Amino acid sequence: MFQSTRTLFKGATTATSPLRAASWTRHHQQAFACSRPALSASMRSFSTTGPAHKDAQDTTHKPKPKTGIVLMNLGGPGTQNEVHDFLLRLFSDGDLIPLPMQSYMAQFIAKRRTPKIKEQYNQIGGGSPIRKWTTEQGTAMEKVLDRISPETAPHKHYIAFRYANPLTPEALESMKADGIERAVAFTQYPQYSCSTTGSSMNELYRQLKQLDPERKLKWSVIDRWFTHSGLVQAFANHIEAGLEQYAAEKRDKVVILFSAHSLPMEIVNRGDSYPSEVAATVEAVMRKLNYRNPYRLVWQSQVGPKPWLGPKTDKAILGLGEKGHNDQLLVPIAFTSDHIETLFELDLEYGEEAHKAGITGLKRAESLNADPVFIQAMADIVKTHLDETAKEGSSPISKQFAVRCPGCTNETCQDTREYFKQ
Secondary structure, three states: OOOOHHHHHOOOOOOOOHHHHHHOHHHHHHHHHHOOHHHHHHHHHHHOOOHHHOOOOOOOOOOOOOEEEEEEEOOOOOOHHHHHHHHHHHHHOOOOOOOOOHHHHHHHHHHHHHHHHHHHHHHOOOOOOHHHHHHHHHHHHHHHHHHHOHHHOOEEEEEEEOOOOOEHHHHHHHHHHHOOOEEEEEEOOOOOOHHHHHHHHHHHHHHHHHHOOOOOOEEEEEOOOOOOHHHHHHHHHHHHHHHOOOOOOOHHHOEEEEEEEOOEHHHHOOOOOHHHHHHHHHHHHHHHOOOOOOEEEEEEOOOOOOOEOOOEHHHHHHHHHHOOOOEEEEEEOOOOOOOHHHHHHHHHHHHHHHHHOOOOEEEEOOOOOOOHHHHHHHHHHHHHHHHHHOOOOOOOOOHHHHOOOOOOOOHHHHHHHHHHOO
16 A cells, blocks of 8 residues: 555665565566566666656557556656655655644655665565556556447556656656546545545646646546456465465465555545455455454554554464464465565565575465456446446535544545545
8 A cells, every 4th residue: 555654764674585586486477577687678668757767668550549558556766766766756645644743754754765765675676667568558558448449449558656657747748648538536446545646636636736737538437346256256366376375274264364555544534434444355355255364464564553454464464373373375466466475575575584484385376467357347447437327417416525534623525525526
């Protein structure tokens, strides 16, 4: 959720353990495939801004796009040189991390944390693969949408990251240059939180007020999709594949640990729907799996002295190990692609802790990334949304998005909703 705010505060772990070399070999080879040094050139091209580098998509001889799909996410630094600016934008966002003297503190923390965060990204290949995966997902989704929704074709995806390139203004400028007629803001967080989707929507609203004051673009919003059947099926498939790594006689006893980024309790107590929506995703996935395994929902990346949602993922791993549950399968249930929270925090940091505690059966289900089942789900979500919002009298925003948290104190949230519901 917060691009691992916990890892942004903590130092890097550099030790190598047999756990990384043995137990997780198969899925590491695939999970790290997007961030090995051999791909550094493509990752550098993704991090370059400007019209000549529109996510390396070849637009030669392509028809003019009609419908723009804006894929919103936090993003991540594609290279070591982008880490400082990424941190500065992140800690400057009061929707995500409210700080006293926000501007000053953001600069102070970003400067102080940059060296250690660079080292963490260095351990997963030099930068975040999230732009690579988002580009692959978006490009594949376009092809499916053009086939199943010809009336709204051609479709084109645009990436609007909150804290890394390409930022929201770049996406909007590209859409303007392409002459987009219809735009869909499509959050890449399946479960809604004010601190993630809410922050991205507030930023989109602020930028549209400046860049499209005449409101020439027609917008609608996909703000959550936590129990979509395709998403559930994709997670279930990846869990089943993960369970295949265990001996047949042990398979049904493996404890499935669904790990999601935690949330400060002060945000939860304002009425944020994120915890209940994550739990709903977990329930839907386990129902699909016929509850064949024991399971728990755990929360990662807590930071600081204030209360956060628990139990903590790393503590749960160790606690289960102490109680005789050596075989545990981690499932990143709130993320749709690999990034620092999966590749560093789950795979390296928690993996090292488990190894030191003698837990030899800890593995991780692969992230969704460019899974065809997941790509089809993305296209189906957009297709259904386009069909529904085309109906006379329909609303461009969901009933859930229209209602602010009971304890919300951010008036921009209301302005954003008023803007997009028109």
